[in-house]
Amino acid sequence: LTAAADTLLGSSHLAENAVVVDATQPRNTSPDLVTQRPDVLLLDGGVVQVPSMKLKGGDIGLNPGQSYACLAETILLSLDGHRGHFSLGQPMLEQVDQINEIASRYAHLGFGPAAPSTFGRPVKAAARLSAVANTANVTSTLSLSA
Numbered sequence: 100l101t102a103a104a105d106t107l108l109g110s111s112h113l114a115e116n117a118v119v120v121d122a123t124q125p126r127n128t129s130p131d132l133v134t135q136r137p138d139v140l141l142l143d144g145g146v147v148q149v150p151s152m153k154l155k156g157g158d159i160g161l162n163p164g165q166s167y168a169c170l171a172e173t174i175l176l177s178l179d180g181h182r183g184h185f186s187l188g189q190p191m192l193e194q195v196d197q198i199n200e201i202a203s204r205y206a207h208l209g210f211g212p213a214a215p216s217t218f219g220r221p222v223k224a225a226a227r228l229s230a231v232a233n234t235a236n237v238t239s240t241l242s243l244s245a
Contacts, residue, residue, distance in 0.1 A: 110135045120144040124167065130218050141217045147171045150209040165213050175201045175210065 106129040113119065115138055121128045122144025133141055149171055150164040159167065166174070176185055179201045186194055202210045215222045 108132070110139070113139055116140075118142070122168070133217060140222070142222065143213075143216045143218065145169070146213040146216070148209060148211045148213045149174070160219075162216075162219055164209075171210060172198055175205060178205055178208075 104125050107127040108119065108121070109129075110132055113136060117138075118140045119128060119132075120142045124145070128141060132139065145168040146161060146165055147168050148164060149166045152164065152166055152174070159170070161167070172186065175198060186198075
């Protein structure tokens with residue numbers, strides 16, 4: 100994970116049929132990667148669906164009804180009355196369980212995983228993942244996550 104403003108991950112860094120989940124903001128991948136390496140499955144990470152969320156006076160660069168996971172976490176904690184810090188530093192599994200429990204309490208607001216996409220465009224990830232899994236020459240999978 101980085102907070103670098105530059106693209107850090109290029110096509111030469113990836114094995115054949117690699118799966119990349121880029122959950123960094125700003126991104127560590129470039130849209131050119133999709134055209135340079137059609138064998139690579141590049142997914143937007145750290146994006147959740149919140150259909151009930153309506154932003155006024157701004158745009159966070161996502162499709163309507165979507166949020167970055169960090170913002171969704173903040174919204175959920177606020178709805179639940181949490182005070183203080185929650186996920187500073189290395190996330191703990193207990194925190195994952197806790198935020199999942201909170202999200203369950205507010206499921207009626209539509210919090211959930213966003214549909215697979217790459218640079219905001221829909222991806223048929225299930226078919227691509229199946230094809231990757233069936234490829235005998237897959238050597239490694241790289242995952243960047245928040």
